[in-house]
Amino acid sequence: MHVEFTKLLITAFKRLLLPGLFLGYSVSVSGQRTFKTASVLASGAWYKISVPETGVYKLDASFLSTLGISGAIPSAQIRLFAGGNGMLPERAGEPRIDDLEELAISVMDGGDGQLNGSDYALFYAEGPHKWNKDSSARRFTHQKNLYTEKAYYFISIGGAGKRVTAQVNPPAPVTSTTTFDERYFHEQDSVNFLSSGKGWWGEEFSALSGRTLNRSFLL
Structure with a gap:
């Protein structure tokens, strides 16, 4: 029965489509997306690390040794990769x-081309949660990652690593400031009334008689 129903749908589609073609209607076909032929993870040794929040992080020889990277480490071959921060888009058509x-x-290697001793590398990492700019409302809104509290990055040794370009003869500053606006959010997904779906709530703030609630927020 399912096969017959499918055939009827195809026949009806042809009947609707063919007159349109004879009348000169044009049918546009969107181009297919081009994918890479192979992943960078297909070869070489890879080391996975995680960060809890957005910020600048430090990689030194001591930390790399805990991952199993030891001995003479050519500083020019240290490479860092990421797959984007935040949750994956739910709509299939989004990039x-x-x-x-x-x-x-x-990389700060002291000029000898090796990462050892007190040498280190710095990188900027985005955490699992995102801040989105709303230009029309002139504000930022946050998007909490519902599935993880960490963002992951991958280290590889080999090839020519990508480096931050040093600015030559930077211009003199014209404005000095001692304050800035920072953004924080406190959102603990601890209660799901249906035990299903994405509707989560945090701490209870009910004003019950004779009950005192103390909350501490780390900023």
Whole structure:
């Protein structure tokens, strides 16, 4: 019965489509998306690390040794990759990263070309949660990642790593400031009344008689 129903749908579609073609209607076919032929993860040794929030992070020889990277480490071959921050888009048509993309890092190796001793590398990492700019409302809104509290990055040793370009002869500053606006949000997804779906709530603030609630917020 399912096969017959499918055939009827195809026949009806042909009957509707063919007159339109004879009348000169044009049918546009959207181009297919082009994907990479192979992932960067297909070869080499990879080391996965995580960060809890957005900020600048430090990679030194001591930390790399805990991952199993030891001995003479050519500083020019240290590479860092990421697959984008925040939750994956739910709509199929929204753009997304096809494969891991390399990030630029800043390496301080003392000029000997090796990462050892007190040498280190710095990189800017975005956390699992995102802040989205709303230009029309002149404000920012946050998007909490519902599935993880960490964002993941991948380290590889080999090839020519991407580096932060140093600015030559930077211009003199014209404005000095001692304050800035920062953004925080406190959102603990601890209660789901249906035990299903994305509707989560945090702490209870009910004003019950004789009950005192104390809450501390780390900023």
